[in-house]
Amino acid sequence: MGSNESWVTEFVLVGFQLSAEMEVLLFWIFSLLYIFSLLANGVILGLICLDLRLHTPMYFFLSHLAVIDMSYASNNVPKMLVNLVNQKRTISFVPCVMQTFLYLGFAATECLVLVAMSYDRYVAICHPLQYTVIMSWRLCMVLAVTSWVFSFLLALVHLILILRLPFCGPHEINHFFCEILSVLKLACADTRLNQVVIFGTCVFILVGPLCLVLVSYSCILLAILRIQSKQGRRKAFSTCSSHLCVVGLYFGSAIVMYMAPKSNHPEEQQKILSLFYSLFNPMLNPLIYSLRNTEVKGALRRVLYRQRHI
Numbered sequence: 001m002g003s004n005e006s007w008v009t010e011f012v013l014v015g016f017q018l019s020a021e022m023e024v025l026l027f028w029i030f031s032l033l034y035i036f037s038l039l040a041n042g043v044i045l046g047l048i049c050l051d052l053r054l055h056t057p058m059y060f061f062l063s064h065l066a067v068i069d070m071s072y073a074s075n076n077v078p079k080m081l082v083n084l085v086n087q088k089r090t091i092s093f094v095p096c097v098m099q100t101f102l103y104l105g106f107a108a109t110e111c112l113v114l115v116a117m118s119y120d121r122y123v124a125i126c127h128p129l130q131y132t133v134i135m136s137w138r139l140c141m142v143l144a145v146t147s148w149v150f151s152f153l154l155a156l157v158h159l160i161l162i163l164r165l166p167f168c169g170p171h172e173i174n175h176f177f178c179e180i181l182s183v184l185k186l187a188c189a190d191t192r193l194n195q196v197v198i199f200g201t202c203v204f205i206l207v208g209p210l211c212l213v214l215v216s217y218s219c220i221l222l223a224i225l226r227i228q229s230k231q232g233r234r235k236a237f238s239t240c241s242s243h244l245c246v247v248g249l250y251f252g253s254a255i256v257m258y259m260a261p262k263s264n265h266p267e268e269q270q271k272i273l274s275l276f277y278s279l280f281n282p283m284l285n286p287l288i289y290s291l292r293n294t295e296v297k298g299a300l301r302r303v304l305y306r307q308r309h310i
Contacts, residue, residue, distance in 0.1 A: 008167040011096050011186070013089045014174045015080070016271065027084040033279055034077045040286035041066040044296070051299040057135040058124070061117045062289060064144055065246075068113065069282035072106040075099060076278040080176040093167070096178040101159045104180065107254070107277070108151035108205050114247055115209040116143040121240050122216040126223045154201060161194050174267050179274055181258075182267075202258045210251045217244065245288045249281060 016023070045066040048054045076099070083089040091099075123134050158180060165187040175182040180198065184191045220240060227233045257273045289296055 008093060008169075008171045008186070010090045010092045010171065011178070011183075012172045013079070013083055013091055013176055013178075014172055015083050015089060015176045023084045027081055030077065030084070030279060031081055033283055034073060034081070037073050037279065037283040037286075038070055040283065041070045043300075044286045044289065045070075047296060047299045047303060050303055054295065054299050057120050057137075057140045058117065059295075060140050061113055061120060061144070064113050064147075065110065065117070065285060068106050068110045069285055072103070072110070073278060073282040075102045075106065076177045076274075080278075083176065091178065096173075096183065097159060097162055099178040100162065100180050100183060101155050103177070104158055105152040105155035108154055108201075109147050110250065111205050111209050111254075112147035112151060113144070114243075114250065115212050116140075116147060117243055118213040118216040118247070119143075121243060122220055125220050125240070151205075154205070158194070158197065158201070161197060165189050165191065165194070175271060175274065177274070177278070179270075181270075198258070202255075206251060206254050206259065210247075210255075213247055213251075242288050246285055249284060253277060253281070 016026070018026070045063055048059045048063045048066075079091065079099070120135055124131050127134060162180070162183065165184075166189055167186055168188040170186055173179075173182045173186065184194055217240065224233055224237065224240075253273055253276055257270065257277070
């Protein structure tokens, strides 16, 4: 930076720009949803740890999804809740870029974990006799660790590219958290390199994995249609439908948010999509898996039964 430029030490999170009464109402609604999200994901994680019947590759990946959802929501929502009841909506530079880093890391990890879950379902339905050999615990650990490490290395690249930019002018982020596109708008330099890397990341983390998931489920659908037993078809659809719901919600909202032309999606709409990502998606995932999955409901009944008889 030139000597006549000063480094911005804090930003102002504009938020939703509503009346004070509406913001207080949203505070209570979002607080309840956030608490419910943590409890629901915590219950899913606890059931998987406590019930030996859920110690399978599918639920191993589901436990990672629960951890990601709790972490993802906790990265964005608490600061948003504070800002809803606080007139001073500032965030220091370092916490802001760390929020961006964690946001990108958890989002990318969830994409890759969903791909691993789709591969698990593909092997379970299309190659059932070889399932235990192919989906060994070693492979599951490799897939999980790779998802986490690669995603956060990718987020680190974005962090480094942000830190090379000077922030010397406006300091108001038109968002409720330090979302990367909103932060880049405040840079006092050319951000084309950042934009190119973001688009490349979207292709690699969103479009690529989504194509793999669609290919996996096309093979799964063909395999299900070949199953003669109605009970077998019903069980196969039951195990896959919940995962498809989560994939559709997650990838659909992400692609609309980061790959659709920005002129078609004003900033207020971007905030709503981000809110869905940060609050509603982590809350919906455990609901989808618990309501549509007989094994999870059975595990919950067994745990409650054991607690009653202790």
